[in-house]
Every structure is written in structure tokens, then in C-alpha cells.
Amino acid sequence: MNRRAxxxxxxxxxxxxxxxxxLGGYGLSVLILVLYFAYVGQAWNIMxxxxxxxxxxxxxxxGLGGYVAAGLYTHYGIGPWMGxxxxxxxxxxxxxxxxxxxxxxxxxxxxxxxxxxxFGEFTRIGFDNWTWAGGSGGMFLKVERGITDLANLRxxxxxxxxxxxxxxxxxxxLCRALLESRLGRYWLAIREDAEAAQAxxxxxxxxxxxxxTISAALTALAGVWNAFYYNNLFPETAFxxxxxxxxxxxxxxxxxxxxxxxxxxxxxxxxxxxxxTDLSDQFHVAGLKQIFYGLAxxxxxxxxxxxxxxxxxxxxxxxxxxx
Amino acid sequence: MSGARxxxxxxxxxxxxxRAVHDVSFAVPxxxxxxxxxxxGAGKTTIxxxxxxxxAPTAGTVTLDGxxxxxxxxxxxxxxxxxxxxxxxxxxxxxxxxxxxxxGALHRRPQLGPARAHAEAILQxxxxxxxxxxxxxNLTLPDRKRLEVARALATEPKLLLLDEVMAGLRPTEVDVMxxxxxxxxxxxxxxxxxIEHVMRAVMALAAQVTVVSYGExxxxxxxxxxxxxxxxxxxxxxxxxxx
Numbered sequence: 001m002n003r004r005a006x007x008x009x010x011x012x013x014x015x016x017x018x019x020x021x022x023l024g025g026y027g028l029s030v031l032i033l034v035l036y037f038a039y040v041g042q043a044w045n046i047m048x049x050x051x052x053x054x055x056x057x058x059x060x061x062x063g064l065g066g067y068v069a070a071g072l073y074t075h076y077g078i079g080p081w082m083g084x085x086x087x088x089x090x091x092x093x094x095x096x097x098x099x100x101x102x103x104x105x106x107x108x109x110x111x112x113x114x115x116x117x118x119f120g121e122f123t124r125i126g127f128d129n130w131t132w133a134g135g136s137g138g139m140f141l142k143v144e145r146g147i148t149d150l151a152n153l154r155x156x157x158x159x160x161x162x163x164x165x166x167x168x169x170x171x172x173x174l175c176r177a178l179l180e181s182r183l184g185r186y187w188l189a190i191r192e193d194a195e196a197a198q199a200x201x202x203x204x205x206x207x208x209x210x211x212x213t214i215s216a217a218l219t220a221l222a223g224v225w226n227a228f229y230y231n232n233l234f235p236e237t238a239f240x241x242x243x244x245x246x247x248x249x250x251x252x253x254x255x256x257x258x259x260x261x262x263x264x265x266x267x268x269x270x271x272x273x274x275x276x277t278d279l280s281d282q283f284h285v286a287g288l289k290q291i292f293y294g295l296a297x298x299x300x301x302x303x304x305x306x307x308x309x310x311x312x313x314x315x316x317x318x319x320x321x322x323x
Numbered sequence: 324m325s326g327a328r329x330x331x332x333x334x335x336x337x338x339x340x341x342r343a344v345h346d347v348s349f350a351v352p353x354x355x356x357x358x359x360x361x362x363x364g365a366g367k368t369t370i371x372x373x374x375x376x377x378x379a380p381t382a383g384t385v386t387l388d389g390x391x392x393x394x395x396x397x398x399x400x401x402x403x404x405x406x407x408x409x410x411x412x413x414x415x416x417x418x419x420x421x422x423x424x425x426x427g428a429l430h431r432r433p434q435l436g437p438a439r440a441h442a443e444a445i446l447q448x449x450x451x452x453x454x455x456x457x458x459x460x461n462l463t464l465p466d467r468k469r470l471e472v473a474r475a476l477a478t479e480p481k482l483l484l485l486d487e488v489m490a491g492l493r494p495t496e497v498d499v500m501x502x503x504x505x506x507x508x509x510x511x512x513x514x515x516x517x518i519e520h521v522m523r524a525v526m527a528l529a530a531q532v533t534v535v536s537y538g539e540x541x542x543x544x545x546x547x548x549x550x551x552x553x554x555x556x557x558x559x560x561x562x563x564x565x566x
Contacts, residue, residue: 181435185425185426185429185435186426186429188417188422188426189418192415195377195409195413196414196415198397199397199401199406199413200426200474200475201427203396
């Protein structure tokens, strides 16, 4: 990273830290969405952008993480900072199972993606019928207004904003460190050509397993945050395929395999998404946002297949190439 | 870096009843250059893949300095000291030339810095250093072939398997590659096994040649002996026009 990029990054970070003082409640809630999608996009990008493994079932890890932490909290009063370990454990176990089945038996590309969807779907059906987790009626966290209790993640928008901001920054730094490590380079090699990678000594199965479990663990944290922010969980939404697809959009539009792409993609998608939601309310045309998402994806795939960020970065002289 | 002795004994490989390789044995003494030649479809690349761990042999043993490597996974075979190139080149297309070779170098140098330095040194030797920041997908075929060699060498092998690295090179480029390999072998004592159709290179490099046809070994000897061998002339090299 050059000096200019670093300065830009620090200014952005300062603005994000100051945002609650600068923005109203609505603006902050939009920014929270941006950061959420930047964060889950970053986590998903480890698998697809770095290691080249297409997962279309990441809602599984977020959903499991959310349900485990929320369940421990509502049923046993175990706070989210403890519950998060169980949540991550559950997601890592799920990721390891999906990954092992897929990678050990050499399911590649769309076949692997189908496997990830299948796991998400039958977990959804399982939760629909699991009374401990509230079944299809959902699980609810007790809403307590006017308090800020960081230890139990009970509080207002500002607190959740700072938590997701911290998570996003941490995920960015973690991904950067990973990419600059042997493991990260091995992932890129696997993404480009797994057979050639193995011939130069890359333990392909092991590296892919690390990609899926690290990605699942990070995604589970987003699930925990999500559950405590919205205070409710339903199998129909938590494990929905649509939720999984949503997670893939920011990195695809921002730039697969780049560190900053997920954030840029999240800004564009969420920002435009909000504008189109407003428009669709004003003019009473339903579904404008969905049409925009579809068009955005189409335009990117056709004209900027490497994503928006590499294109912007080159223009600004930041030069973060798709590694 | 120093060479290791490779020994194949009674190697067989069948694919669902189709016999690709049958009872092939030969040995490559440490530090020598050995060529494997034969008509297309003779099983040369299958033999390479058996050595490199892509396939486990259905019969026979493969040893490197006396240690069995048959049936190991490709990355374990690389651990044991075997580097290989692919006949149909497999660069990491989206990565730069330097990053391609760095991946190989990371095998024995887990830190990115030293691995990159090692990769730079290898690129220098192979004349690819000027192009180190180019994406591998933008290289010409001869450069891709060199990149294959560079990436394999970066893993610091004791045995280097070269699968038709001369194919598609112009005669002068062949001579450059021959010079490089000869120097490499002389300086480091690396053992080299090459599959090659370019006889000019085989004659110039190999101490011994093994000829396979229809999956079986039909001859073995020095290049000069092979060039006179009746069976080899019949199935592979062909006869000079008597007129």
C-alpha cells in the first residue's frame, strides 16, 4: 500500500469513527448496513476471491452463529461474548463438514456451490422444526430500551454501529495479513490452478479447509451481531438462499479477491439500494431495488468483470491489483 | 541443492482396464540428465504423473534416493524433492510472473520476503527477470515454458521432471534452454528427467535415453546408441530416405 492509499484509508476511518456525531439516525442505520455487507463480503471473499471456491450457502454460518448465541442468551442467560465462542465453533464445524465433503470428493465450481446451498436449505428446514430454537415462529431476544450494556450487546444503534465498525476494520486487517502470508499465496495459487499448486507443494485440501473454516468463523460473528441487533431470528430469513446471495454481491461488484472491494461494493449497493427504495415508495412502484441489484450485477459482469474497486484504485493511483 | 537417484522398477498403470504403462523400469543416477522419448501416446506423461504422485502406480515401485515415493500425494512428492513442469503449461494466470515463482519458493521458505528474494534470483537465471511484474497470462509460450521451469526450480527439487519444455521453441531458443539446463545440472548436481520430442535437445543433454512405445520400454542407451537402434528407428525416429 502506498502513502496516498494509507492517507485515504485513515481519513475514511476517521470519518467512520465520527459518523454517529455527523449523521442522523437514518443515515447511521444505512451506514450500519453498509458495514454489515462490507464485513460479510470480506468473509465470503476469503473463499471465493482468495481461494476460488464458490459458496452460495454462507447464510448457513451466519444463521448458525446467530441462533447459537441468541439461544444461549435467551435460554441460559449466557452473554454474547461467551456465546460467540460456541457460535463460531458451530459454524466452523458446519464449514468443515461442507468443505470436507466438497473438497475431499473434488466437487468443483457450481457443484460445490450446489452442495453449499443444500446444506443451508436443510438446516433451514431443521430449524423450522426445532422447538428449542423457536421453530418456524422464530426466536426473540428481550428488547430493553434506553440502556447500553456492551457486555450483553444490549443497546442502541450507536453501540451496534461501533461494534460492526470494529469488526469490519478487524476483518480487513486480518484478510490483509492472510493475503501477505504463505497461506494467502497458496490460496491464490489454488484459485488459479489447483493441480499446478499441488505440484509445487501446496497441500490443497488443507488450504481449502482453512479457507472455508476461517470464512465460516468470520461469518458466524456477523450472524451473532445481526441477531442481537435485530432481536429476532427466523429460519425463513436467517438461512434463506437470498441471504447467502446478498453476501456475495458486495465483493463481486466491488472486486473479487481485493481487500477493499467488499467495502466499495457495499457502499454502492446499499447506498443505491436505499435511494431506489425511496423512489419505489414515492412512485409506488414495488421492487425497484431488486431491479437495480440485478442491473448493477449485469453491468459489472459485462463492463467491469474485475469489479469497481480495481478500476477506481487505478484512477486514484492506489493500485490495489487483484492479487 | 543436490541431485537424488530416481529408480523405477516394474511400473504399471492401467486406467479401467486400459493398459497405459506396463512393466517399465529404469534408473537415473544422481546428478545426471536422462531423457524419456517415444511416440505420442506411448505413456511418457503417465510415467511422469506416476512419479509426481498424480497417479498411484497399479504395479511396481518408485524410489527417490532409496525412499519409496509411489502413491504419495503430489505435494508430498514435492516435499520429497521432486519438481515438475506440465506439458500443457499451467501458469497461475492471474498472478504476476514473480508471484508465480514465489508460490514455489514458499515451499521451503515460509516467509514471503525470503521466498520472493529466492524467486527473483531464479527469474534472473532464467532470463525472465525483466518480465517479473507482468501477469503470467500475458507471456508468450516460450516464456511460459520457462516460467514452468522457474516455478518448479523454486521448490528446490533434487529431481526435476521436464515435460516437453522445448516444444514450440525456435532452434535458437532450444539452444538457450539446453545451455541453461546443462549449466544447472553441472552447477547444482540436480538430477533431471525430461520427456522430449526435440531430438536436438535430447542428443545435446541426455547421458542416457529410455524409449517407450505402447506403454513398454523398448530400448535404453546413450543417445548415439538409441539413434542406431533398429526398434527405435522403426517405431519412432524413422528411417533416412534411402534415396
